[in-house]
Amino acid sequence: MDTQDNSSEKNTKPLDFIRQMITEDLASGKHAVPVTRFPPEPNGFLHIGHAKSICLNFGIANEFGGRCHLRFDDTNPSKEESAYVDSIKKDVKWLGFDWGENLFYASDYFDKLYEYALELIKKEKAYICCLNADKMRQYRGTLTEPGRESPHRNRTIEENLRIFQEMKDGVHAEGSHVLRAKIDMASPNLNMRDPILYRIMNVNHHRTGDKWCIYPMYDYTHCLSDSTEEITHSLCTLEFEDHRPLYDWVLDTLETPAHPQQIEFARLNLSYTVMSKRKLMQLVNENHVTGWDDPRMLTISGLRRRGYTPDSIRNFCAEIGVGKRDSWIDMGVLENSVRNDLNTKAPRVMGVLDPLKVVITNYPEDKVEGVEAKTTPKTRIWGPARFPFPEKSILNAVTFWKMHLENSSAWTSVARCG
RNA sequence: UGGGGCGUAGCCAAGCGGUUAAGGCACCGGGUUUUGAUCCCGGCAUUCGGAGGUUCGAUCCCUCCCGCCCCAGCCA
Numbered sequence A: 001m002d003t004q005d006n007s008s009e010k011n012t013k014p015l016d017f018i019r020q021m022i023t024e025d026l027a028s029g030k031h032a033v034p035v036t037r038f039p040p041e042p043n044g045f046l047h048i049g050h051a052k053s054i055c056l057n058f059g060i061a062n063e064f065g066g067r068c069h070l071r072f073d074d075t076n077p078s079k080e081e082s083a084y085v086d087s088i089k090k091d092v093k094w095l096g097f098d099w100g101e102n103l104f105y106a107s108d109y110f111d112k113l114y115e116y117a118l119e120l121i122k123k124e125k126a127y128i129c130c131l132n133a134d135k136m137r138q139y140r141g142t143l144t145e146p147g148r149e150s151p152h153r154n155r156t157i158e159e160n161l162r163i164f165q166e167m168k169d170g171v172h173a174e175g176s177h178v179l180r181a182k183i184d185m186a187s188p189n190l191n192m193r194d195p196i197l198y199r200i201m202n203v204n205h206h207r208t209g210d211k212w213c214i215y216p217m218y219d220y221t222h223c224l225s226d227s228t229e230e231i232t233h234s235l236c237t238l239e240f241e242d243h244r245p246l247y248d249w250v251l252d253t254l255e256t257p258a259h260p261q262q263i264e265f266a267r268l269n270l271s272y273t274v275m276s277k278r279k280l281m282q283l284v285n286e287n288h289v290t291g292w293d294d295p296r297m298l299t300i301s302g303l304r305r306r307g308y309t310p311d312s313i314r315n316f317c318a319e320i321g322v323g324k325r326d327s328w329i330d331m332g333v334l335e336n337s338v339r340n341d342l343n344t345k346a347p348r349v350m351g352v353l354d355p356l357k358v359v360i361t362n363y364p365e366d367k368v369e370g371v372e373a374k375t376t377p378k379t380r381i382w383g384p385a386r387f388p389f390p391e392k393s394i395l396n397a398v399t400f401w402k403m404h405l406e407n408s409s410a411w412t413s414v415a416r417c418g
Numbered sequence B: 001u002g003g004g005g006c007g008u009a010g011c012c013a014a015g016c017g018g019u020u021a022a023g024g025c026a027c028c029g030g031g032u033u034u035u036g037a038u039c040c041c042g043g044c045a046u047u048c049g050g051a052g053g054u055u056c057g058a059u060c061c062c063u064c065c066c067g068c069c070c071c072a073g074c075c076a
Helices: A007-011 A017-027 A048-063 A082-094 A106-122 A133-140 A157-168 A218-228 A238-253 A277-285 A300-306 A310-320 A331-345 A397-406 A409-417
Strands: A035-038 A067-072 A103-105 A126-129 A178-181 A196-200 A214-216 A233-237 A261-265 A355-359 A369-374 A382-389 A392-396
Touching: A017 A048, A017 A233, A017 A261, A035 A048, A035 A233, A048 A067, A048 A233, A048 A300, A048 A310, A067 A082, A067 A106, A082 A300, A103 A106, A106 A126, A106 A157, A106 A178, A106 A196, A106 A214, A106 A218, A126 A157, A157 A196, A178 A238, A196 A218, A218 A233, A218 A238, A233 A238, A238 A261, A310 A331
Parallel strands: A035 A067, A067 A103, A233 A261
Antiparallel strands: A126 A178, A178 A196, A196 A214, A355 A392, A369 A382
């Protein structure tokens, strides 16, 4: 007969498109295990949107027996602080994830990145440009018009090497020179119009101090950091889709240990709230909230203070799924996840708001009965809470009047003796 | 307007050429309950942005159209 039990299949959550790709890469032998990374910039606190990425990256590593690195993307010292590094580590741990030995910083690779830049110059794939920001914008063209080549595009290798060295030595002023990749000023993808690789910044870095006065840009740093760590799948949000050709260009042009695959997914949007770091930062700086961990903010630390559990956040992330559509999740879904989780974990107690003392005249004096109550919904745990029912009792005043008005027969004597 | 993406219910989201188009949130009933909670039962897309085409058969393949998002930082 039809005794086939497919209930277990029904309960299996279908794999999202990223996990499907990874499953295929493992099956084909492309990779033995997946290696992912969560790459926050230490310029603010983590929020619920980051939780989605954390759960994705660490979740994949856990599920497929791989590993996930925690790597701080600290290439812009003017915005970054070690205090943020600490808060980020704390939040990732609190969410229940462990990077083990795999804690890295893009700044760990500054020396190596510099060597790679030299390689690019020697291959005539990068050059020093002296156009100022304004001029560079003009040369870049627009969405519909191609850009024009920089007048410095064809310097000799020697000259490029010399000036790059001078930039590193602090000879030049901020904004006076940059190192650019030599790609294609006519590309319809603006990211490929000779993007900047290095800029001069006379700023102290939270880890390297004053060792450097030139800092690498995100596009150049991220792919090489991924490659260096031999990441297999580099997961990022949709807005970086246009950057993938550059990610691939750098790794294809240079001799690198690995060529990770960048895969983009939609960032989390929640209705009725703000999530961008810029806006959260503004709320903090302008004192509209008490700090990054204000319970009204959807930062991880705010949610923690609010009473959210790590499980509730992880369940939420699993629930919403991973896709490529820009979507707005109802706040109710997040709230539902805590409710569900707390219903199985948090014992309940009874309190009376707006108390009203009543004397029950048709009830034996000195007698105290009690009824046991289920303290944890969704479980069969009863007690230890007992609701006492003595002669002198306390009722919620509103309930009392409601009963009185409704002339509820069960309580008329109470009402009369009130 | 050039390029890159995305369109399945109010909000998410499965679906991968033949399914009664999963599931969750929300919502609407009904039941249990000394918690307006929890729990249980039921309802909620004749249709997949639109129009053509291929096919015995299309949410799924092709073409065109429409809509939405992202890109012109020396941010990430």
